[in-house]
Amino acid sequence: MNRRIRVRLWLNNLLKTAFMLSALFALGVLTVLLVQIVSQSVGWLDWPFLTGKLSIQPERAGILGAIVGTLGMMIVAAPVTLVLGVCTAIYLEEYARDGKIKSFIQTNIANLAGVPSVIFGLLGLTVFARMFQLGASILAGGLTMSLLVLPIVVVSSQEALRSVPQYLREASYGMGATKWQTIRRVVLPASVPGMLTGFILALSRAIGETAPLVVLGIPVLLLPIPDSFMDTFTALPVQIYYWTLDAVLTPEYANLAAAAIVVLLVVLFALNSAAIWIRNKFRKRY
Amino acid sequence: MDNRVGARELIRQNMAKKTGRLDKAMPVVLFLAASVSVLTTIGIVLTLVFDAAMFFRRVPWHEFFGSTELAPLGPEPKFGMLPLLNGTIMTSLIAMVVAVPIGLTAAIYLSEYASDRTRAYVKPVMEVLAGIPTIVYGFFAYSYVTPLLSHLIPSLGAKNALSPGIVMGIMIIPMVASLSEDAMNAVPRSMREGALALGSTKLEMTWKVVIPAALSGIIASFVLAVSRAIGETMIVTIAGGSSKQFTFDVTQSMQTMTAYIVEFTSGDAGSGTVGYYSLYAVGLTLFVFTLLMNMLAQRISKKFRERY
Numbered sequence: 400m401n402r403r404i405r406v407r408l409w410l411n412n413l414l415k416t417a418f419m420l421s422a423l424f425a426l427g428v429l430t431v432l433l434v435q436i437v438s439q440s441v442g443w444l445d446w447p448f449l450t451g452k453l454s455i456q457p458e459r460a461g462i463l464g465a466i467v468g469t470l471g472m473m474i475v476a477a478p479v480t481l482v483l484g485v486c487t488a489i490y491l492e493e494y495a496r497d498g499k500i501k502s503f504i505q506t507n508i509a510n511l512a513g514v515p516s517v518i519f520g521l522l523g524l525t526v527f528a529r530m531f532q533l534g535a536s537i538l539a540g541g542l543t544m545s546l547l548v549l550p551i552v553v554v555s556s557q558e559a560l561r562s563v564p565q566y567l568r569e570a571s572y573g574m575g576a577t578k579w580q581t582i583r584r585v586v587l588p589a590s591v592p593g594m595l596t597g598f599i600l601a602l603s604r605a606i607g608e609t610a611p612l613v614v615l616g617i618p619v620l621l622l623p624i625p626d627s628f629m630d631t632f633t634a635l636p637v638q639i640y641y642w643t644l645d646a647v648l649t650p651e652y653a654n655l656a657a658a659a660i661v662v663l664l665v666v667l668f669a670l671n672s673a674a675i676w677i678r679n680k681f682r683k684r685y
Numbered sequence: 686m687d688n689r690v691g692a693r694e695l696i697r698q699n700m701a702k703k704t705g706r707l708d709k710a711m712p713v714v715l716f717l718a719a720s721v722s723v724l725t726t727i728g729i730v731l732t733l734v735f736d737a738a739m740f741f742r743r744v745p746w747h748e749f750f751g752s753t754e755l756a757p758l759g760p761e762p763k764f765g766m767l768p769l770l771n772g773t774i775m776t777s778l779i780a781m782v783v784a785v786p787i788g789l790t791a792a793i794y795l796s797e798y799a800s801d802r803t804r805a806y807v808k809p810v811m812e813v814l815a816g817i818p819t820i821v822y823g824f825f826a827y828s829y830v831t832p833l834l835s836h837l838i839p840s841l842g843a844k845n846a847l848s849p850g851i852v853m854g855i856m857i858i859p860m861v862a863s864l865s866e867d868a869m870n871a872v873p874r875s876m877r878e879g880a881l882a883l884g885s886t887k888l889e890m891t892w893k894v895v896i897p898a899a900l901s902g903i904i905a906s907f908v909l910a911v912s913r914a915i916g917e918t919m920i921v922t923i924a925g926g927s928s929k930q931f932t933f934d935v936t937q938s939m940q941t942m943t944a945y946i947v948e949f950t951s952g953d954a955g956s957g958t959v960g961y962y963s964l965y966a967v968g969l970t971l972f973v974f975t976l977l978m979n980m981l982a983q984r985i986s987k988k989f990r991e992r993y
Contacts, residue, residue, distance in 0.1 A: 411886040418794035421787045422803075425862075426810045428855050435829045436821070486718030494712045495719075508722050513909075513979035514972065515916025517946050518729060521968050524950065525732040546725050553722070575695035579708040607818025610918040610943070614950040636820045643824050643923055647843075653828055660821050671816060 436664075439657035448658055452624065453633070457651035462659055464624045468537065468632035469606060471625060475541025476548070476605055481598055483545070484552025488594075491553075492560040493582055512550035519547045520614025528615055535616035537628045543611050548601035555597020559590035592681035599674040603667050609636040635663050733972055736965035740764075743959050749966060753931035757949070757960045764963050766970065768931040772939035776850040776921055777914040779935065783854025784910055788861025789903065795862070796869040797891050808863075815859035823923035826852035831924060844926025844938035853920050857910045864909065868902025869895055905986035912978035916971065918943040942971045 451461020487504075495501040523543030533539040563586050571581040617637050625632040639659045646653035690698070741749070744764045752765025791811075795804055831848040835841040841848075872895050880890040896903065926938030927948050940948070949964050 407886050407889065411888040414888050415794075415798055418790045418798060421790035422794045422799070422807050422862075424787055425791065425814050425858055426807070429810060429814055431829075432817075432821075432825050435825065439828070483718050483721050486715045487722060490712070490715035490719040494715060504719050504723060507726050509983065510976060510979060511722060511726060513912060513916075513975055514729065515918065515943060515975055517916070517918050517943050518733070518968055518972050520950070521946065521965065522725070522729050522732055525736070526728055549722060549725070573692070575692055575698075577708045579711045582711075603816065607820065609818070609820045610947060613947050616950060636818060639820050639824065640919065640923070643820075643827060646828070656824055657828075660824060663818065664821065667816065667818070671813075 433664075436657050436660050439654055440661045443651075443654040444658040444661055448655075449662070453638075457649060457655055460655055462635065462638060462662065465633050465635045465638040465659070466662075467624050469634045469636075471537040471628060471632060472541045472544060472634060473602060473606065475538055475628060476545040477598075477602060479542065480545035480549050480552050480601060480605075484549055484598075484601070485556050485594060487549075487553045488556030488560055489582060489587075492557050493578070493586070508550045508553050511546075512554070516547060516608055516610045517614055519543055520611035522546070523611055523615045533629070535618070535631045537625060537630060537632050540612055540615055540617070540632070540634070541628075543615060544605040544608065547608065547611060548605045551601040551604060552594075552597055555600065556590070556594045559593025559597065560586060562593060563589045592677055596674045596678045599670050599677070603670040603674075606670075607636055607663065607667060609640050612637050613640065635659060639663070729972065733965055733969040736962055737969040740959065740962035740966040744963070744966075755929040755931075757963055762959060764959070764966075766942070766967060768929045769940060769942045769945050769967060770970075771931055771933070772846065772921075772925065772944070773915055773941040775846050775933070775935060775939060776853060776925065776941055777911055779847060779850025780853035780857060780914040781907070781911060783851055784857045784861050784914075785907060787854075788858045788906075788910075789865055791858065792862045792865035792869060793891055793896075796866045797887060797895065811859040811862055814856075815863075817856075819856065819917060819919045820923075822852050822856050823849075823919040826920055826924035838936060841936045842926075842938055844924065844928070846925055846935040846937070846939040849921045849924040850935070852924070853914050853917055856917070856920070857913050860913060861906050861910050864906030865899070865903045868899035868906065871902065872898045901985050901988050905982045908978055908982040908985065912975050912982065915978070916943065916975050918947055922947050942967050946971075 447459075448461050449466070450463050451459065453462075453464055454460045487508075491501060491504060495504070520543065523539060523546075527533050527539035527542050528535055531539075533542075567585055567589060568581055571585045576584070612634055617633055618631065639656050642652040642656035642659065646656065749764055749766050751767070752763065753767045754763040754765045755768045756763045791807075795807060799807065826848045830852055831841070831843065831845070834845075834848055834851075838847075876894055876898060877890055880894045881887075885893070921941045922944040925940060925944055927940050927944065928938035929940055930937070932939070945967055946964050949960060
């Protein structure tokens with residue numbers, strides 16, 4: 400065989416291996432990360448940890464308050480972002496005519512998706528915490544989060560609506576239904592799986608976000624478990640953050656942080672699996 | 686006369702019912718919902734601009750944008766933002782050095798070489814990597830990567846720019862990989878087959894045909910990744926520290942624009958002080974930066990979509 404061809408083929412095979420290693424690099428890093436964190440949490444992740452309140456002593460600290468806080472925030476954020484997101488998507492896909500208004504709103508949403516989360520924190524601080532006088536409450540945190548993940552819901556809902564075939568709508572009109580009746584009774588039900596998947600992904604993003612909450616003013620202090628939506632609170636990712644910072648002085652805090660991370664990852668894993676399951680189960684072929 | 690009603694009659698009956706009124710109201714309601722997103726953007730811009738203006742009333746432009754001294758809480762407060770800009774650029778640069786080669790080559794593998802079975806394993810892993818909250822990456826950077834690196838580089842500070850930079854790079858690998866892969870998948874098969882038919886190896890086909898054809902999509906993915914790295918907060922806050930020294934030494938602590946905002950709000954600067962307003966000035970700079978990058982990425986990828 401020609402020597403030049405041999406060199407080219409050899410180069411091809413060499414780089415093929417290199418490319419494969421790159422792709423597997425991600426797998427390697429993920430494994431290392433998980434092993435490292437889980438190993439640091441062994442012995443610290445137990446039932447008292449999940450149900451206990453915060454404490455300065457590492458052995459007695461628990462994340463019940465953080466779980467309640469995160470949950471409360473989701474109770475606020477979930478309906479707000481779902482309603483706003485789905486309504487926006489329906490408007491853009493079904494009602495808006497192709498023109499300046501539609502592309503303006505679309506561009507807006509695309510830009511919002513790229514804004515760093517700290518900026519949302521500043522927005523929440525100025526508008527919700529100070530202007531609306533909500534303070535660093537569950538309500539303020541939930542509203543800030545719902546705005547942060549709104550683009551995710553809008554985009555995925557738009558895709559879900561787009562995937563409903565046109566003939567379904569046309570059949571409905573042919574039967575005498577009005578536009579809103581068509582949307583409400585034909586298009587929306589058909590697009591629910593896609594919207595649900597997007598909604599779950601948005602929630603899992605909101606659960607893990609830390610920066611907006613810290614900027615909003617979630618305090619470091621030990622807090623009683625929040626009673627109402629106007630109470631100040633702590634959330635799981637924020638707790639992880641403060642424990643990590645304090646781990647310099649008290650090394651056991653690193654273990655607490657690791658244990659809390661495991662909890663967070665388990666929750667996210669459950670959510671994402673649910674989303675994937677929904678996506679696979681309801682995938683209709685038209 | 687039989688009971689069947691014609692379509693016209695059905696429509697007339699339907700329109701006569703009360704529920705027809707919803708049809709007039711819904712578009713308005715939905716439009717109001719859609720305008721919330723516009724209001725949010727307006728809210729962000731107004732918040733940043735107004736409070737930054739309060740800042741610039743007390744601190745001159747040239748000090749903020751030109752001075753390398755930052756000491757907001759010192760006896761003589763100084764507000765030069767160049768150390769923050771430097772920190773942001775340094776960490777993002779390191780992140781790109783990690784993410785671009787690995788992400789692009791992983792994308793090449795997935796798009797050109799990998800079997801369907803391998804792809805079915807690797808793509809979910811990438812998605813998981815992309816879905817991990819940044820606080821987890823921050824913890825990982827501080828508790829694992831920094832000690833690991835300090836074995837290799839003895840002079841490494843406990844807080845430095847190298848560790849968060851590398852971990853940020855790892856975090857954005859999935860972004861670069863999936864967007865570049867999409868760009869490469871859009872290249873028509875005919876071009877690939879033409880190259881192979883003329884006798885090129887797969888490597889040559891990829892390097893000389895596919896990548897140039899997908900180049901604008903690939904570059905758009907790089908720009909988006911940089912924008913993500915610039916806006917990243919928790920990793921650099923935890924592992925990067927809060928030193929406001931203007932230095933190019935990546936083994937030392939550096940603070941980014943995002944970390945500055947977090948540091949100041951969690952330290953609770955009293956509202957109304959110059960320090961408080963400096964937050965918004967930094968925030969405005971950050972916002973403008975990321976906005977420009979995102980618009981640039983959209984422009985570049987539009988150019989790409991027109992080709993085919």
